[in-house]
Amino acid sequence: MVTVKPRLLKGMQDGWPELASARRRMIAQIESVCQQFGFLPFDSPAMEALDALLGPEPTPEQLMGVFHFVNHDDEAVGLRYDLTVPLARIVSLYRQDLPQPFRRYQLGSVFRFDKPEPGRFREFLQFDVDTVGTASMAADAEIIAVIDRVLRALSVANYKIRLSNRKLLTGLGTFAGASVEQARSIYRVVDKLEKYGRERVRQELGPGLIDASGDRIAGLGLSERQIARIEEFLDLPNEGDSLESLQAARALLKGNALAEEGLKEVEEILQHLAAFGVPRASYMLDLHLARGIAYYTGPVFEVTLADLPSYGSVFGGGRYDGLVERFMGEGQGVPAVGASVGVDRLLAALAELGQAGSGRAGAQVLVTVMDAGRMVEYIALARELREAGIAAEVYLGSGGLSKQVKYADRLGIPLAVIIGEDELKRGEATVKDMELGRRIAAEAGSREEWKEQKQQFTVPRGELLRAIRERLGMTGG
């Protein structure tokens, strides 16, 4: 018999119980917030037609980034790399049948053929929330309010929602005398400000440069005077009071219709955010925010964690009014605004900050098996515990008490119940507090209050349920 080597594919991740449980807790919080705001769940398949995913003429780079193949029906198909393209397909396909506006959220795996790195996988769980079919800035503010609510529900500390508008940087370009084409690329250059600094931005706005690896990076070809105008904008007060930044930008860009429109939209969003109850300290206007993705057309926003600045953004989104043009034709866009978060990535960030939350999956009590002939009684005890709302399992393996205790320890089960011959004779049961044992072992008995609690105690069988509930900190009947 030829055997197969068991292996996890490169870039893939198995969801061990700790991660799987943390995911489920995060998903439950996210869904509860979406539900409160009246967003509806909408699922879609993992597979889509390849041209739906990448357009009719994908570049080799685009093709390299997705998992794609020809199926047995001779269709070119691919695995979705985000949840936005499937949304565009759905909106285009069902536009007569969808509510108007269409407010949906989705949680699903997406697939990217990226170079695997620590914390970056080729399949990962993503959450998207979008409102399609309205140009109202209240929709943009609402998406931001949902993000804020999700982060608060997850007890994330010190997050900051940064907000700007793509129209600002584009309008700034024409304001500085750049061509429309050049102006459209300014956001891409400004996006490098934080990572590479002002000098690099100046070079890329101008003639370009040769980078450290010897590669030639083309510049936008702006003149010194044009660049100076853009730098005036970059020198405006930022990272402080949002209204002050807003006024300064308005004063500088006066007369440029696009930039003025962008600023007006930002102002509207700021007003709405207060009405939505987003705490004033949670959000700010960031004039330097560019969001380096081509499809944004208006407001853009992202979330950074003050305590983990190296992580970049953990939540991002914006308005993308060209959403369905791939399917419906140029100029046939539908206004849309949305946000995405990589659930696993956010979990990893929170774990690094010690804010991942607690709560374990699995049993609270292990019923040990001291006499295999009495299995039926052990099973009935576990059932009794479950009926009292206590997650319980009977040890189903072979081996003696020490192996069973080790099993409970391995799984982090807090309590083990032992009913052996002695206990049976006396109508008693022994409870071993595994959790307390672990804490005492971890801190070498330094805490007096733990010493006072017994790691193991015996109670009459009739009091077992009460004793377990008490030890688990469960209150009430």
Added chain:
Amino acid sequence: MVTVKPRLLKGMQDGWPELASARRRMIAQIESVCQQFGFLPFDSPAMEALDALLGPEPTPEQLMGVFHFVNHDDEAVGLRYDLTVPLARIVSLYRQDLPQPFRRYQLGSVFRFDKPEPGRFREFLQFDVDTVGTASMAADAEIIAVIDRVLRALSVANYKIRLSNRKLLTGLGTFAGASVEQARSIYRVVDKLEKYGRERVRQELGPGLIDASGDRIAGLGLSERQIARIEEFLDLPNEGDSLESLQAARALLKGNALAEEGLKEVEEILQHLAAFGVPRASYMLDLHLARGIAYYTGPVFEVTLADLPSYGSVFGGGRYDGLVERFMGEGQGVPAVGASVGVDRLLAALAELGQAGSGRAGAQVLVTVMDAGRMVEYIALARELREAGIAAEVYLGSGGLSKQVKYADRLGIPLAVIIGEDELKRGEATVKDMELGRRIAAEAGSREEWKEQKQQFTVPRGELLRAIRERLGMTGG
């Protein structure tokens, strides 16, 4: 601009809010039961190495059944077609690190290149629960108890868990004088009993037949006398009292070690089921149960719905002790038992029976926008409702009241709040009971009690929250 035709791939399914919500409710119930029994969640990627999925030398038929391709790393990969093969891969890969026994559940999409039929899709959500690493029949009984608990949690009526043991039919074969090879195939023939009847089974046990389409169906080649022996078994009392069937089978098969072992295992499971608290009416021994899948080695079980017999089984499983042999070599099996259910298939069955359960996703209240200049106030009202635990949304589209009311109707939102110029002047708010309106419309006002309730009423603004809570049937503060 070349546009792409938006389309859903053949055999795929979009999860509209109603389905997506029903799925989430079912998943929540399933997970809660697994949690109560101490099963741990374990996720795995949708993609696996192709040889892990199908073995080192897959047949063309096997390859036709799965989505597979060579990825950019030149690896032959495929999308999982069930959750059992990934489990085998996980157990083989991590056997040193997994708890012993390893009790896990998984919910995930699986992919099959089947011919699409109504209710049969190429991607569907599956739930599996398994215990790996123990030969104890208590584990088999526990899996059945989990199934029973899940079905009860889902309020499924009139389900029956049918139970047997693969060893019975195999042992019966050698008992009747068949070769070991012939005996191993008897379950495949008996599996056709319900669909094709006794005469067909007799032919397939014997010389074979030419079926209606002219295809030659090979038989096992048993003699008349051997077939008569097998028919004696098929004539035993079945579908009645399980203990009577058990005793009759024991009397008939006396002396055949394998069959006796199978019967002993069944008896043990029956004893354990009672201890687990599975209601006596929920399960039965079914001597004809074959479960036509090769890998079962011991107990097999499935669930049928008495009110939907044509649907076949909605939940199935059994013991498959050869689980990891593909990876670890013949005879290196690890004992395992588990069950699977197609979540979407079970949902479809329950929907057909009118037992799908209720509960809609989305807002309970739509705050209509009568004056776009007062958007901030409408947003603040929705926020106030959410803070009182009421899911609420502000209408974000354009258009007047009738369009907004239509939107609420389309989404099944129960209540709409209207604050127009008149209400503002008088410090009031109008509530429109959309749900009541729909019920009156549906039954043409035939019910007196509905007439007594007003479809639309106006209250002072300060009493709005109370009035809404009352209309929604929410109790308490």
